Amino acid sequence: MLEIKNLHAKVEGEDIEILKGVNLKVNAGEIHAIMGPNGSGKSTLSKVVSGHPEYEVTEGEILFNGEDITELDADERAHLGLFLAFQYPVEVPGITNKTLLREAYNTIARANDREELDPIEFEDYITEKLDVIEMKDEFLSRSINTGFSGGEKKKNEIFQMAVLNPVLSFLDETDSGLDIDALKVVSDGVNKIANDKNAIVMITHYQRLLNYIKPDYVHVMMAGKLIKSGGFELAEELEANGYDALEKELVLNGEAQ
Amino acid sequence: MSEVIQRDTMLSYITGSVESSAESVAIRAINERGREDLENTPFPTRKDEDWRFVDLKSITKSQFCKLEEANAADVGDISDHYLPEAMNCRLVFVNGVYSEELSSVEDLPNNVIVGNLAANADNNSVKEHLGTITNYDDDVFAPFNDAAFTDGAFIYVPEETVVRTPIHILNVFTDAEKAFYATPRLLYVGEMFSKSTIIEEHIGLADNQYLNVPVTEFKMFTGSNVHHARIQRDSKKASHISRPIAILDKNAEYHSYTICLGAKLFRNDPRVIQNAEEVNFTVDGLVLIDGDQIADTHSIMDHRFAHAGSHQLHKVVVNDNAHSVFNGKIFVAKDAQKIDSFQENRNLLLSENGKVNTKPQLEIFADDVLCSHGATIGQLQDEEVFYLQSRGLTEQKSRELLVYAFALESVESMEVESVEKLLLNEVIEYTNRDEK
Numbered sequence: 001m002l003e004i005k006n007l008h009a010k011v012e013g014e015d016i017e018i019l020k021g022v023n024l025k026v027n028a029g030e031i032h033a034i035m036g037p038n039g040s041g042k043s044t045l046s047k048v049v050s051g052h053p054e055y056e057v058t059e060g061e062i063l064f065n066g067e068d069i070t071e072l073d074a075d076e077r078a079h080l081g082l083f084l085a086f087q088y089p090v091e092v093p094g095i096t097n098k099t100l101l102r103e104a105y106n107t108i109a110r111a112n113d114r115e116e117l118d119p120i121e122f123e124d125y126i127t128e129k130l131d132v133i134e135m136k137d138e139f140l141s142r143s144i145n146t147g148f149s150g151g152e153k154k155k156n157e158i159f160q161m162a163v164l165n166p167v168l169s170f171l172d173e174t175d176s177g178l179d180i181d182a183l184k185v186v187s188d189g190v191n192k193i194a195n196d197k198n199a200i201v202m203i204t205h206y207q208r209l210l211n212y213i214k215p216d217y218v219h220v221m222m223a224g225k226l227i228k229s230g231g232f233e234l235a236e237e238l239e240a241n242g243y244d245a246l247e248k249e250l251v252l253n254g255e256a257q
Numbered sequence: 258m259s260e261v262i263q264r265d266t267m268l269s270y271i272t273g274s275v276e277s278s279a280e281s282v283a284i285r286a287i288n289e290r291g292r293e294d295l296e297n298t299p300f301p302t303r304k305d306e307d308w309r310f311v312d313l314k315s316i317t318k319s320q321f322c323k324l325e326e327a328n329a330a331d332v333g334d335i336s337d338h339y340l341p342e343a344m345n346c347r348l349v350f351v352n353g354v355y356s357e358e359l360s361s362v363e364d365l366p367n368n369v370i371v372g373n374l375a376a377n378a379d380n381n382s383v384k385e386h387l388g389t390i391t392n393y394d395d396d397v398f399a400p401f402n403d404a405a406f407t408d409g410a411f412i413y414v415p416e417e418t419v420v421r422t423p424i425h426i427l428n429v430f431t432d433a434e435k436a437f438y439a440t441p442r443l444l445y446v447g448e449m450f451s452k453s454t455i456i457e458e459h460i461g462l463a464d465n466q467y468l469n470v471p472v473t474e475f476k477m478f479t480g481s482n483v484h485h486a487r488i489q490r491d492s493k494k495a496s497h498i499s500r501p502i503a504i505l506d507k508n509a510e511y512h513s514y515t516i517c518l519g520a521k522l523f524r525n526d527p528r529v530i531q532n533a534e535e536v537n538f539t540v541d542g543l544v545l546i547d548g549d550q551i552a553d554t555h556s557i558m559d560h561r562f563a564h565a566g567s568h569q570l571h572k573v574v575v576n577d578n579a580h581s582v583f584n585g586k587i588f589v590a591k592d593a594q595k596i597d598s599f600q601e602n603r604n605l606l607l608s609e610n611g612k613v614n615t616k617p618q619l620e621i622f623a624d625d626v627l628c629s630h631g632a633t634i635g636q637l638q639d640e641e642v643f644y645l646q647s648r649g650l651t652e653q654k655s656r657e658l659l660v661y662a663f664a665l666e667s668v669e670s671m672e673v674e675s676v677e678k679l680l681l682n683e684v685i686e687y688t689n690r691d692e693k
Contacts, residue, residue, distance in 0.1 A: 050647050054639065078649035090644035094662030103658070104648040111649075143662075160648065 001065060001199055002026040002049075002168055008059035009048045017058065018044045020224035026168065029196035033210055034203045035235060036221035037243045042203045043087060045221070046170040050084040051077045064168070078104075079111035081167030085157035085174050092144040097156065100144055101126060101163050108164060125163075132162040132189045151182035158189040169193075171202045175209035187212030207239040220246060264299035265317075267397040271438065272322045279407040281378030287388040291403025298397050310582045310614045311553050315496050315522045319436050321468045324352050327437035330463070335359065335429055338460055340675050343425035346371060348410050350428045352467075353439030355408050364422070370413035371424055374442060377411045382446040382476075390474035390504050393526065399500040402440040402472040409442025414451035414481070423454040423673045428471070430492065432463030441471040447481035447509075454484040456676055461492025461519055468496050469520075475503035475511060479533075482510040486671055488680070491519040493548065499525040507533035514670045515554075517544040518683055523552040528559065531593070535564040540585075542569075543667035545687045547576035554582070560589045560596045569600040572667050574660055574687070575611035583615045587630070591622040600630040605663050607637065607656075657688040 002025070009019040018041045026032055036042050048055045049062055051074035062070050069077055092100070105125075106116040117125055126140060133155040145153050154174055161169055171190070175183055190213050194200055202209060210218070210232065218234040219226045222243070227250060228234065238246060268275065275295075277288035300317070301308040332351045339347060348371060349359035355373040362371045370377060377383050393399040410426050428441050443457065459469060469491055475483060483503075491497045497520040503511045517523050523546075529538045544552045558567050573581045583602050604613045617630040637659050645655035661684050668680045 052643055052647075054643075073652065074643060074646040075649050075651050075655075078647055084647050086644065086647075090638075090641050092641060092645070092659065092662055094665045095658055100645065100648065100650075100658075103650055103654070107651070107654070108649040164648065 001028050003063040004049070004060070005063070006060035007048065007057065007062065009044065009055050009057050012054055012056045018224055019048060021060070022224070022226055024219065024226060026199045026201060028199055030199050030217065031194060031213060031215045032199070032201045032217045032219065033215035033235065034201060034219045034221050034226070035205065035207075035238060038205070040221045041224040042221050043172055046084055046172045046201075046203055049170060050074055050082055075107070078164075079108050083161055083164060083166030083169040085154075085161060085169060085171040087172040087176065089145045089153040089157055091146045091148075093146045095144050096141050097144055098126065098140040101160060104164060129159065129162045132192050133159045134185050135159065150177040151179065154178055154182065154186055155189070158186050158193075162189065162193055166198065168199050169201070171200065173203055173205065175204055175206065183209070183212065207235045210235050222247060266298065266300055267295050267401045269300065270316055270320060272320050273326070275401075275404045277407070279375070281375060283378055283384050283387060284374070284407060287403050288405070290388070291400040291405070294400035295397060295404055298395060298400065300397055307555060307584070310580075311522070311524065311551060313522070316468065319466065321438040322435050324354065324437045324439065327433040327435040329433035329437065330431045332356070332359070332429060332431050332462070335462070338427060338429065338458070340423065340425050340456060340673065342673050342675055343423045343456065346422040347425040347427060348373065350410070350426075350441055352430055352433075352437065353428070353441050366418050366420060368415045369418060369420055370411060372411055374409040374411045374444065375407065380411070380413070382413055383411060383444060386446055386474065386476045387444050388474075390476055390502055391472055391500060392502065392528070392530070393500060396500070398470050398498045399472055402442060402470050402500065405438070406440040406442045406472070409444065412443070412445045412453070412455065414447050414453050416448040417450045418448070419451070420453040423456050426455065426457045428457075428459045428469075430459070430461045430467055430469065430495065432465050433467065436466040436468070438468040438470065441469070443471070443473040445473070445475045445483065447475070447477050447483055449478045450480040451478075452482040454486075454672060456486045456488070456673060458488045458490070459497065459519075460490045461495055464492055464494060466494040467492065468498075470498050471500070473501040477503060477505045477509035477511055479506045480508045481506075483512070484672055485511065485513040486673070486676060487513065487515045488676070489515070489517045489519055489523060490683075491523075493519060493521060493550070495520045496522040497524070499527075501525070502528045502530070503538070504530045504532050505536040505538060508535050510537045512539040513541065514539070514667065515542045516667070516680060517542065517546065517552045518687070520552075521550060523550070524555070525553070526555045526557075528557040529567070530559045531561045531565050534562045537566045539567070540569045541667060541670060542571040543664055544571075544573040544581055545664065545684065546574070546579040546581060547687070547690060548579060549577070550579045552579075552581050555584045555586075557586045557588065558598060558600075560587070560593045560598065562590075563592065563594045563596070565593070565596050565598070567596070567598045570667065571602045572664065573602070573604045573613065574607065574663065575604065575613055576607040576690070578608070578610045580612040581614070583632075584618060585616075585630070586618045586620065587628055589621040589623045589626050589628065593623045594625040596623065596626040596628065598626070598628045602632040603663075604632075604634040605637070605660065606634060607660070653689075657685060660684065660688045
């Protein structure tokens, strides 16, 4: 589904490379976790894959279902089924959740020659999706993320994911700032959405999210590269020994630079 | 030794004389006073504090003639501009001249008057209040209207009367061979505990140059209440200099909302004067400009007695080379205690060459008041655009939605559904012009 090959990227107009040759392959039905210390390039990877204009790809490519999407705009990538749950969801006073989601849903439907939903059909459709994150109806008519608590913002990201039904989702530190109750709701939501046709890449600093959403693969990112991949046991190892231990081990083996 | 420099007056830019042709003695007296003021007041330049940011070229590089000499086109069918809510409650002025044919006033409550000033010149309220409320020192534009107007709109709402239908004052301007001037006038008298909604509109039907200098006077008696929406959609070559003023007796409420979309040069000096204790008023504005448009608002909220609540939200969106100026004065006199006044000016800059000057000006001489103000100038945040775009919306649609959201609050104050719809369409059209 997703194949990232030797991806290098930097902030547009600056010289410092943030991604220094990322390789990643994600298949349908898989859940991946990318872990790493602050500043390792995790968030940048999710932004580059979803088409943030602030970043420039200097080398490598991003293939989505075989198509090179490196040059596509963010909305075109969304039309293909990519989704990014933001670490810091943006507040948009004046535009309701419902308005945004109907516009988004129908734009994606149009781009894929699927039928659009009229306001009444859409109302039924999203009301149903509220169950995914255990929110009430009023959530729909509130301005996007405006005055939301940290937990509500993260729930809203997962709610949008449920409504737009993407093929591949990047969850950027969706667990950060969540108390245990909110973390459970958000994780349950993600688990309800996950199926054998879609895929999820979670980006996180901590293992605790992975206790609720079990990844098939865990990758460690450091200094702009995925330096080690494995199963769930890799996350446990990191939790026990920290990133420093891993870094040392890799240096000893001559694998890290 | 010193040489007296003769400065231009307003009349320097007007061809021919501004001779009164009004039939009414009362109107002629105001005309006479206006002419005197005009001759004694120099035309403003950038050296005047109140005009330092504004380029008045679009007036000073032109000559404006009387409508009769302009060879103006016929008005044609303007029914698209009628408001469905005000179908039988509409006064139409074409190039400043009252059109009985296009106006329609029916089904009003007893003794309510919605008509033209010339036909009501003998009405006691007209005689008593017309020309007595405007109060602009060292100004040339209000006196110019004083000097030149012969007719206008007159609205009278008697005691304890509520007019539920919005009253639509529609000023349209047609194409013409020469640049002409117009001096629309509106006198509103709200008796004790009366209530109404006024939609005052200025629409340029073509793309021609003209000078629109309206004066509106609102006399608000005890407990009266008005919702006054002003929508300026003049031609993009026109100059529009407005002088709207309201004077409020005890417990009166005056809420005004000015929407600026058109005109090359727009200058608006709204003033609300407190004439007794316990009043409430709003002086809101929404400005959407692009190209080379200039929109300048100089407002005064004049608190002279205790216990007033006043509010001003002035929102501005600037694109291309457009330029917005805001100078919001809040005056609180020495004995005017317990004033609660709030002013906010929010500016959204969409282009690199757009310009915004903002100057809140609070002059407070009382010591037990709550007055605050704030001004912000910002751009659409890339992060906001990206957020919406990542959900599948095109970049254009994302920007449109964000500007729409910014303007929405002001549009929702209109209270008349068709006006809200019309303005939302204008907002969408404005954001689409961005992409051409």
